[in-house]
Amino acid sequence: MSxxxxxxxxxxxxxxxxxPAQGESLFITQKLPFLGRCTLVLGHAECQEFxxxxxxFAVDARNAGADSPFGMKFLPKSLKRLSNNLLSLDDPDHRRLRRLVDQPFRRVSIDELKPRIREACDGLVHDMVxxxxxxxxxxxxxxxxxxxxxxLLGFSGALRERLDSLLQGLTATANIFNVLRGLTLLGPVQRMLEDEFERVRREPGPGLVTELVHAEADGERMSDDELVAMVFVLFIAGHETTKHLISTGxxxxxxxxxxxxxxxxxxxDGRGIAVDELVRYCAPVQMTKPRYAREDTEFHGLHLKQGDRLVGMLAAANLDPRVFEDPVSLDxxxxPNRHMGWGGGPHICLGLHLARAEAQAAFDCLLDGWPGLTLGVDPDRLKWIPRSGLRGLKQLPVIFG
Structure with a gap:
């Protein structure tokens, strides 16, 4: 079954x-783009466990016998440079890098940003109308x-404009041709970031980029490669998944x-609870990055060889009737809501408080400000982005009323 x-x-x-799949088995063997054969884990407890x-189980395939971080035989130079990032490393490197960037993403720091987030949201909706x-x-x-x-990063206005046009291509990865097109943009983006690092070394300013450039981890400053990988991951992870949470919500x-x-x-408080339920129900992030078996092992009856891939099917874990009452209904x-929409374990989503705040600002702005808000087309006519791992809409036309 697939x-x-x-x-x-x-x-x-x-x-x-x-x-239905979960009713048959808690595991499915399936080929995924670029990764190949993987075992999808459908159960809540089983996902949490591995x-x-x-x-x-390792995030970095090199810790499971592979020659490259993603277990792929060939990586473009620009992508190889980004491989040593927060999402693709195991401890202690993961812990060292996460400690550097953790403070701005804590709940108390995000609470301070909420008025600015709402102001940005109001301005965007005003411009739309x-x-x-x-x-x-x-x-x-x-x-x-x-x-x-x-x-949050503290990018200059000029850099924002240049990055915006380039990075649109990196998130349009619905098929192999767009993926290849996106990879050709990685080099120019990395060079722009290097120029920004050099600028803030000379002229420190507000923002996370300046903090990272001047921060020390275990007595050493981050290399340019680590800085590029960190900022790139924060940008992509902080942008696309939140976009899909807002649209599907x-x-x-x-x-x-x-x-x-x-x-x-x-x-x-009730709206915060509602946002978490929308994360569970909508599943904008469908699955985790793969974990690789470090050695031959057994996992709930599965016989795994070194390097075999397990992928947490978060969308399925959030429908597990052993954990959620009437899981297919929106409540x-x-x-409690022990959903896994933010992942789990040491690599649980760094930006979960920021994503919650942005989503709630959007819902508050639109639903309070526009009581007559309705969809502008029949729901069945809407198109979804055909991309494994994420769930988002291509367009969401509305009538403001």
Whole structure:
């Protein structure tokens, strides 16, 4: 059995495929683009277990007998340079780098950003209404995370403009041709970042880039390669996944009877709970990066050889009836909610508090400010991005009312 992960039918309603699959087995063997044969783990407890078990399972394939970080025989030079990043390293390197960047992403730091996030959101929606732009994906969902991450990193206005046009190609990876096109852009992006590092060495300013350039980890400053990889990962991870959370969350609130009005009636704490349920239910991040068996081992009856890949199917884990009551239903008041939308283990999402804040700002702005907000097209006509691992809409036209 395999899952049609890139099909419109699956992306429109993943639970229609994941629940039957989970009923048959907690494991599926499936080929994934670039990775090849992987075992998808569908159970909540099983996902939690192997994501936490860094003694048996590595993020870096080199720690499981491979020659390269991703277990691929060939990596372009520009991609190889980005391989030693926060998402692709095991401890102690992962812990060292994460400690450097952890403070700005803690809840208390994000709480201080919330007024600026809401101001940016209000401005984007105002511009959409003024210009007649109906597509929330382009006008809000893509733009808001870009503004926030640029501001957090402290990029200059000129660099923002240059990066924005280049990096659009890196997230348009629905097929192999777009992937190859995106890889050709990595070199220019890395050179731009190097120029920015050199600038802030001479002229320190506000923002995370300046902090990273001048920070020390275990007595040593980060190399340019580490800085490029860190900033690149923060930018991409902080942009695309949040974009999809906002678009799928709004889609769900507007298409589930009574959901939008229920959200409007909630207080601040209740809305935070609702956002977490939307993360669980919408599953904008469908799966984890692979973990590689460090040695021959057994995992819940699976016989794994060194280098074999396990992938946590987070979208399925969030539908596990052993953990969630009536998991296929949206319950904006669900508590407790032990969802795995942010992943798990040492590599749990660094930016989860930031993503929550951005999503809630978008939902508050649109649903409070526009009580008559509705979809501008039949939901069945909407197209989903056919990309394994993520779930997001190509467009989300609305009528502001």
């Amino acid at each position: 899952l049609p992960l890139n099909s419109q039918a699956y992306l429109r309603a993943p639970q229609d495929f994941l629940v 994501l936490k078990d860094s003694d048996r 003024k210009s007649g732009e109906p597509d929330l994906v382009e006008g809000l969902c893509r733009q808001l995370p870009l503004i926030v991450i640029y501001d 709004l889609y769900t609130l507007l298409t589930t009877p009574g959901a939008a009005d229920a959200y409007r009636a909630m207080d601040e 904006l008041t669900r508590r």
